[in-house]
Amino acid sequence: MWGIIPAAGAGSRIQPLAFSKELLPVGNRVSNDLEQPRAVSEYLVERMIAGGADKLCFVISPNKTDIVEYYGTRTWGAEIAYVVQPQPSGLCDALFRAIPFVHESEPVLIGLPDTIWQPVDALKSLPEDELSFLLFPVEHPELFDAVSTDPAGRVQHIHVKQRNASTHWIWGAFKMPGHIYRELHRLWLRPERRDEYFGTLVNAWLSEGGQALGIPSGTSYIDTGTLNGYRTAMGLLDPRQPQLSVPIVGEETRVHELAVENSR
Template sequence: MPEEIVGLLPAAGLGSRLSPIPCSKEIFPIGFTVHHQHGDLHPKVVGQYLLEHMQRAGATQVYFILRKGKWDIPDYFGDGSQLQLYLAYLIMQRPYGTPYSLDQAYNFVQQKRVIFGFPDILFEPQNALEQLLQRQDETAADVVLGCFIVNHPNKWDMVALDQNGIVTNILAKPAQSDLVYNWAIACWGPTFTEFMHHYLNQEEEQLRVLGGELSVGEVILAAINAGLQVQSVCFDTGSCLDVGVPEDLQKAIRQLS
């Protein structure tokens, strides 16, 4: 596996589930942290939790993919030096869903290992991304998904796993399901980066004509159907909260404040 690890962080959404809020949801304050210069407590924003996960997992470079107008994100995080990261900012060009935002970084991440998360999902354990990378090293999987037990399958991409932890199916927000695990974080290598790039180019014309968007889960499922190996790490005692919805945002504020 390539040794260089980079983070991909999509921040091109409209944040409509929380609207109206006074800033991009990625920099909405939840909890507190010690200021890197002054040593006192100051508010900790949503996106910092994921960036810290990525830094612990060995990423030195993280690419934010932004929608035009969300300039408060680079204004807040700057170059990332306070988090011991190099941050770069790319602008989303194709409005057909998160995979197209991620593909904006294609030329920068082609031959690298990618760690991925949604900036509005808070998750534990602290070494979750490291465990995904370790599983990828052990299995040579093209993709490894971090899976969590959730109570409301209709709000998540749910995954079916075989006895060896291989992901065999992904169901997007099923109305009813016996599946207990969602996926919320991932790592992948160049094979999947290349697959996603070509798959998105193939699907773009249809999306342009008919409308709609693709999800990351749909692209991963297409990769499974094409023969790529997708492994999993299940965090049975872990947790994940989607703070992009009001009820989970309230829970996170109560837990972290």
């Protein structure tokens, strides 16, 4: 199973940094009895491997050689490949850079490397035979891609950074079989498409008869790509701080608890 990690973004929301935003230190880990800072993208790597990925593909920009250096000098439990997105041309362009690696029979996991979410093994709840989104409840869905589903969990529409979205559930990661990954790529290649956002591409795919599931298995979601999100993540990962069971984090630093059954 492939895990595709789009890591070519400039990280303009949290600049200036002297390194790639995916290597931003957040929390720590212990290796050989030595406590070390942990890069934020490690959380996604950990979750993808827990979800069954045995191959990872980082999509990087030409100047992000520090990511290759960082991940190329450690053993992670998965084979790692790299592809280059020459110019920042949106999430869809980045994701489909991995097309040469993925066979149509192989499942694909996709997540964002500047996010931290719980539970660690949530990707296991997604089926491998259809496009499925791992959903999280958040306070400010307008900052993300909110996902409307019917009572059976079928995705009806993805609201891309839309104010007054009809749901507080957003996608934080997704899974699909390789043949659907390739179907979406063919749709994206049409001259009238070339979507920047994955949500608008999926909406077009749904309108042509495609189907997708929304699985509300996520409990907390933090976007560390902003200064406030970074501060929130640092606070929540500090073992000296009391931990909330279901933190809901948007652009602001406020943290709330939201019952899953009252959020759909």
